[in-house]
Amino acid sequence: MSTIESTKELMRKPAKRSRKIFIQKFLNTGILNVFLTILSMLLILPFIWMLLTSVKPLSEVGTDSWIPSTWQWHNYLDVFDAIPYARYYCNSLLIATWITFLQVTTSALAAFSFSRLEWPGRDKVFMLYLSTMMLPGLVMMIPNYQIMIQLGLVDSIAGLILPGAFSAFGTFLLRQFMLSIPSSLDEAAEIDGASKWRLFWDIILPLSRPGVIALAIFTFVGNYHSFFWPLVMLKSQHKYTLPIGLLYFDSSAGQETNLLMAAVVMSVIPLVFVYVILQKQLVAGIQLGAVKG
Amino acid sequence: MKYIFLSIFLVLLLATFALLSSYPENNTTTPTLYWVTDANPARKDQVEGFQEWLVKHNHVNDDNEPAVQLKLDTANRSDDKIIIQGVSGIGGDILDTYGGTGIRFLGKIGMLDDVTEHAKANGYDVSQTYAPMKEELMVNGKQYGFPCNVGAQIFWVNKDILEEHNQPIPSLNWTVEEFEKLGKAYIKSANKPGERQKNFYMDRIDLILIYRSMGFSSFNETLTATQYNDERFIKSLRLLHKWTYEDRILPSASDIASFNSQQGYGGANLQLFYRGNYAMIQTGRYALIQLRKFGAMNLAAVRPPYLDYPNTVVGTRSAVVYVAGKHKEYAKLFLAYLASEDYNMRIVKTADALPPNPEYTKVEEFLKPKDYPNEWGCHEVFSDAANEIGIGYVYSPYVLRQQMNRYEGDAINAVMSNRMSAEKAASQLQQQVMADIKHNVNLKKYALPELVEQYHKDVELQNKIDELKKQGKKIPLSYIKNPFYRKYYQDKGMVE
Amino acid sequence: MAVKGSKYRQLFTGLAFIGPNIAGVFTFVIFPVLFAILLAFSNWDLTKHNIFKDEPLYFVGLDNFTRLFNEGDFVRFLLNTLFLMMGIPFCVAGSLFCAMMLNKDNRGGGGKIYLYLTASALLFVGCIMLTLVGMGASAMTLLLAGVGGTVLISGLGFGQTIFRTLFYMPHFTTGVATYLLWKKLYDPYDGPINNVLNPVLGYVEAGVKVAPSPIVYMMHLALVVVVPVMFAFVLKRVYRWWQDGDLGSQGAFVTILITCIPIAVLVMKFSGFVHWTGKLEAVAIGGASVVMLLLFAIKWWNGKPFQIVEGMYGFGSALAFSLLMLVLMFIAIGLSMVVGNLPEMAQSGLEAPHWLTDYHWAKPSLMIMGFWAAIGSNNMLLYLAALTNVPKGLYEAAEIDGAGRFQTFWNVTWPQLAPTTFFIAVMSTIGGLQGGFEAARTMTEGGPSGATTTLSYYIYMEGFQTGRLSFSAALAWALFILVFTITLFNWKFGNRYVND
Structure with missing residues (x-):
């Protein structure tokens, strides 16, 4: 009897405890969720204000109420009349994509050479590469500009693309990634009689895909935001990129805050797009870059 | 992977070609001039005028069209961009510069074309414009540009708002004491107690107007040194501070910030002037471009109040020719156009500051524009001021003016935001500028020998002047290089 | 065994792959750096030497560097930069905090709890909305509550992803566009x-x-x-x-x-x-x-x-x-x-406060904006990754020892995160020293009266407004020396922490 009792006791106790734990867990996670919501609301408040202001009539911009009395969607179209927005958009996207493409290509080639090939002086050259990563870009600003003058590339799209097309950081990032690919593959390929080019093009590059995508995202986003170099280099308005073009709304000629906000919303959209599609690779890439910075 | 690579490459190539071919092409065979200027609507009219002028003076091509096409470039107006593009060989053909600062700096870089000879031959040398302009346009005897317009700093008065509050309209010449008294009375009657003050007597007063009216200039007579440690300079800083914070005649920086954030084209202060937030504004005649759009106002114009010596500052926006421009000959023609009747009468009509040629300030259209009887009596205030009491800015060959402006702005700002006493700001400013001058002339590596030589000569001259001043003797006019002192000493009878 | 020929061959293949990159790096990085070293020791001024003018250039030794300390502006703008960098510890702490929040299971382990959670969240949001409508709240309150409710419910639905995305958004979009947005947000009136x-x-x-x-x-x-x-x-x-x-x-x-x-x-x-x-x-x-x-x-x-x-x-x-x-x-x-x-x-x-137009508030304004942009940045993602790598056994051991929350954090989590923190600290310091140009150029033009002029903006001004290229280059090198010292310093004194 006592054994039955005690088994009953044993059976009842966990049930009670688990209910307690259940409630506690429920409350904890509930509070966590509410807390996370409040925090993220605080962070996106500026965006909410931006979205609402972008559809306001001009006269309501500075008022206390965030909600427009009439939803003026044609603000988005008006941006295209106020400045050659479509052109800036195309320029920005094209320049950023070109830089991304070239940088990924050259970096992948160099990374392959640094990680898979044996050649005399390789490690010394690599150290040189690494050491340039520590230099602030500002040091190179004036000399690079003088080079552009000499090459006659000022105020040209090529002048914007070329300096961005070669990167020590990209090489470093992809080298790290390629080092993690097992070297037995190389030997197998060699036995098959594949050339180094085939090894790179058919085996290593496809296997480095996550690293390549991560580098591509970094480069694209970085150059889409790029402000300093285009500011210095560009003269003709039809070659302007978005960040430079948006400055119009900061001048005395363009005081329409609602149009500015519409323009900002549209300029941010490609980034949101990139992030939503590629966030997994992005997170992986950030960790890769930090492995040994 | 490789197909992705290749296809991206192809798409990029195609997109690039598409984009490049969509760039606006210049199909016409007529050469194009670019005029880098501000986004003022009056520029379009001035451009049209140039095309007509070209035809009139027979600068045409075979089809009897203007031989050159003038286009506006308003996106590259900022100073840093003008410099950057100038030294890259891609500057605009005609550049707008403000006064002598730009002309001196760009000239030093070698970006500007010397137009002295061309000006004499085509009737736009410095004798064709106001006397103070000579200092602005000429460096070492070479002329580098011609004014697009000339502006004397004068106070516009909103008569309606003064009358509404039963305040008198100031007289043409008035003292600082009167200014202070009237200002305080106006502020009292125009603002309700207990509310944020929204109405001010003036929008701003440049410090230079205050200290110059005490017979003080930031440079000494020979431009070899600044003299900010002077009590007159400190007094002017204190006055400005007092008017802003104690008397509240002038708005503080945050008052202005609050006004500026309200929308509207161009200078917000004009709109505020029209609405009565400012009873007066310190600006040039070009304010009329905007004011006329707002509607008829009851206007008056008065000279800046003075302490001891009535005078005002004359500035200019002048056009210069870029030395590496492709069509320099035509660009120089544009300067000739600026001196022509066509252009000047346009300026007279659109009220874009003063016409560069003073001849056109005597015509009926200037003095009494038919459509704007409310402005009658104001226009001559500007032209008379430029001719009689106007003095240009002072530039020293031994220090960069823009650097000095930055130091000066910082010092004024420090005093106006209560971070520094006027004495300390003045002595710090003096130290900064003198350190620059010392650097610029003392090292042969930084200065050309000619400049160093000239500097030492000037210093000697300055010693002589100081000696003469001490003895109370008159100073030979030829000693004085500072245009302010030249006029001041002449007016005070202190030169021989 | 390697024959001479094969060695050359190796070198050739190696260089062939690296060729395009190294050509670019030489032209746009290494050559400019050498150029910049010469520049910093010369008297190159735009008014003396450019495509129109060719006055002799001199080697001036350390003149540019001594001048930098005599002029006072360098120290002033360096202090501005350092002041703005005081926000970095808060940003890092914020990132860590966010990462720790996100690292928790927000669905209560799934199953029954999750069901209950979702149901009560729906109920909660519904009740609040109804109450607000009943109270006749303004459209703005309704809208904010609505967005909040949506975030809460979708957060439960999609898990951490939705919160992570929202946290990350400010950082991802930071650029001229968001600077202009903040300029409008800070408008004093x-x-x-x-x-x-x-x-x-x-x-x-x-x-x-x-x-x-x-x-x-x-x-x-x-x-x-x-x-x-x-x-x-x-x-x-x-x-x-x-x-x-x-x-x-x-x-x-x-x-x-x-x-x-x-x-x-x-x-x-x-x-x-x-x-x-x-x-x-x-x-x-x-x-x-x-x-x-x-x-x-x-x-x-x-x-x-x-x-x-x-x-x-x-x-x-x-x-x-x-x-x-x-x-x-x-x-x-x-x-x-x-x-x-x-x-x-x-x-x-x-x-x-008048934020950007007030001398004393301008810097804190930029710091607040920086905090907004940095709290959910890459640093947060790095911390998040590091947190998942902390061995679970350590937490269990701490729990058995009866350690409280704070103690667990201080004795278990924090030491485990040390390498990440170290990396973030180094990168943020370097970034902070070089930063501030874009915000200064687009939001304040370095003002009011130089309050927000950082070293990078100063370098730009000296180079392209007053045309003193050599002085500007000397400034840039001074900045580099600072960055270099700090990095060395970090390696020397921070390594102990990392190798634990």
């Missing part, structure tokens, strides 16, 4: 921030006017007392580290010296010794020396065998700790002054 702040300040004003002045004064004093308490805390910590041999004597002195600065400020404020004003460093150094002597005295008095280590050993973490405390102490001092002055300020009417 029309901006939404002050539109919200002004009524709030109105209530505070009314409250202060009603509250009896002793209460306000007590609050002021309480905040003042917090500062010495924090100082005592620092002393305790440092003493412990020093005693345990985790920190060298010189290192201890420097850390104490740093935290003495706010104490010196307080002393000077309350002592009434007017002639002390302006001798802050003397007071701080004196105070720190006295404290060190006292510590030595205690050691000697106790006569216990200490593991005293001389030198700067263990300096890195102690420095980071003392800097953080320094900032916190200054915040306490600032708050106490604000509270102390409240009655006076309320009399003349409280007004919201």
Whole structure:
């Protein structure tokens, strides 16, 4: 009897405890969720204000109420009349994509050479590469500009693309990634009689895909935001990129805050797009870059 | 992977070609001039005028069209961009510069074309414009540009708002004491107690107007040194501070910030002037471009109040020719156009500051524009001021003016935001500028020998002047290089 | 075995792959760097040497560098940069906090709990919306509540992804576009921030006017007392580290010296010794020396065998700790002054700050914006990854030991995250030293009167506004030397922490 009792006791106790734990867990996670919501609301408040202001009539911009009395969607179209927005958009996207493409290509080639090939002086050259990563870009600003003058590339799209097309950081990032690919593959390929080019093009590059995508995202986003170099280099308005073009709304000629906000919303959209599609690779890439910075 | 690579490459190539071919092409065979200027609507009219002028003076091509096409470039107006593009060989053909600062700096870089000879031959040398302009346009005897317009700093008065509050309209010449008294009375009657003050007597007063009216200039007579440690300079800083914070005649920086954030084209202060937030504004005649759009106002114009010596500052926006421009000959023609009747009468009509040629300030259209009887009596205030009491800015060959402006702005700002006493700001400013001058002339590596030589000569001259001043003797006019002192000493009878 | 030919062949293949990249890196990185070194030691000025002019260039030795220190502007703008960098510890702490929140399971482990959670969230949101509608709340409140509700429910639905995305958005979009957005947000009279702040300040004003002045004064004093308490805390910590041999004597002195600065400020404020004003460093150094002597005295008095280590050993973490405390102490001092002055300020009417147009508020405004952009940045993602890598066994062990939440964090999580923190600290410091150009050019133009001019903006101004290219290059190298020193410093004193 006592054994039955005690088994009953044993059976009842966990049930009670688990209910307690259940409630506690429920409350904890509930509070966590509410807390996370409040925090993220605080962070996106500026965006909410931006979205609402972008559809306001001009006269309501500075008022206390965030909600427009009439939803003026044609603000988005008006941006295209106020400045050659479509052109800036195309320029920005094209320049950023070109830089991304070239940088990924050259970096992948160099990374392959640094990680898979044996050649005399390789490690010394690599150290040189690494050491340039520590230099602030500002040091190179004036000399690079003088080079552009000499090459006659000022105020040209090529002048914007070329300096961005070669990167020590990209090489470093992809080298790290390629080092993690097992070297037995190389030997197998060699036995098959594949050339180094085939090894790179058919085996290593496809296997480095996550690293390549991560580098591509970094480069694209970085150059889409790029402000300093285009500011210095560009003269003709039809070659302007978005960040430079948006400055119009900061001048005395363009005081329409609602149009500015519409323009900002549209300029941010490609980034949101990139992030939503590629966030997994992005997170992986950030960790890769930090492995040994 | 490789197909992705290749296809991206192809798409990029195609997109690039598409984009490049969509760039606006210049199909016409007529050469194009670019005029880098501000986004003022009056520029379009001035451009049209140039095309007509070209035809009139027979600068045409075979089809009897203007031989050159003038286009506006308003996106590259900022100073840093003008410099950057100038030294890259891609500057605009005609550049707008403000006064002598730009002309001196760009000239030093070698970006500007010397137009002295061309000006004499085509009737736009410095004798064709106001006397103070000579200092602005000429460096070492070479002329580098011609004014697009000339502006004397004068106070516009909103008569309606003064009358509404039963305040008198100031007289043409008035003292600082009167200014202070009237200002305080106006502020009292125009603002309700207990509310944020929204109405001010003036929008701003440049410090230079205050200290110059005490017979003080930031440079000494020979431009070899600044003299900010002077009590007159400190007094002017204190006055400005007092008017802003104690008397509240002038708005503080945050008052202005609050006004500026309200929308509207161009200078917000004009709109505020029209609405009565400012009873007066310190600006040039070009304010009329905007004011006329707002509607008829009851206007008056008065000279800046003075302490001891009535005078005002004359500035200019002048056009210069870029030395590496492709069509320099035509660009120089544009300067000739600026001196022509066509252009000047346009300026007279659109009220874009003063016409560069003073001849056109005597015509009926200037003095009494038919459509704007409310402005009658104001226009001559500007032209008379430029001719009689106007003095240009002072530039020293031994220090960069823009650097000095930055130091000066910082010092004024420090005093106006209560971070520094006027004495300390003045002595710090003096130290900064003198350190620059010392650097610029003392090292042969930084200065050309000619400049160093000239500097030492000037210093000697300055010693002589100081000696003469001490003895109370008159100073030979030829000693004085500072245009302010030249006029001041002449007016005070202190030169021989 | 390698034949000579094959070696050349190897070299050739190696270089063929690296060729395109190395050509570019040479043209656009290495050559410019060499050029910039020459530039910094020459007298190249745009007014002397450019495509139109060819006046002789001279080698001027260290002139540009000596000038940099004589001119005063460099130091001033360096201080601006350092001031703006004071926000970095908060950004890192914020990122860590966010990462820890996101690392928790927000669905309660799924199953029944998750069902209950979702149901009650729906109920909760529905009730709030209904109540708000019933109360006749404004459209804006409804909208905000609606968005919040959507975030909550979708957060439950999609899990952490949705929160992570929202946290990350500010960082991902930061650029000229968001700078212009913030410029509008900061607008002193029309901006939404002050539109919200002004009524709030109105209530505070009314409250202060009603509250009896002793209460306000007590609050002021309480905040003042917090500062010495924090100082005592620092002393305790440092003493412990020093005693345990985790920190060298010189290192201890420097850390104490740093935290003495706010104490010196307080002393000077309350002592009434007017002639002390302006001798802050003397007071701080004196105070720190006295404290060190006292510590030595205690050691000697106790006569216990200490593991005293001389030198700067263990300096890195102690420095980071003392800097953080320094900032916190200054915040306490600032708050106490604000509270102390409240009655006076309320009399003349409280007004919201003018943010970017106010000399004193411009820098904090940029720091707040930086915090917004940095809290959910890459740093958060790095922390998130590092947190998932912490062995679960460690937490279990801590739980068995009966460690509290804070203890678990301090003894388990924090040491495990040390390498990540170190990496983030180095990268943020480097970034901070070089940053500020874009914000300065688009938002403030370096003003008001130079308040937001950072080194990078100064370099730009010198290069392209006054045309002094050599001086600008010298500035850039000075900046590089700073970055380099800090990196070296970090490696030297931070490594110990990482290798644990």
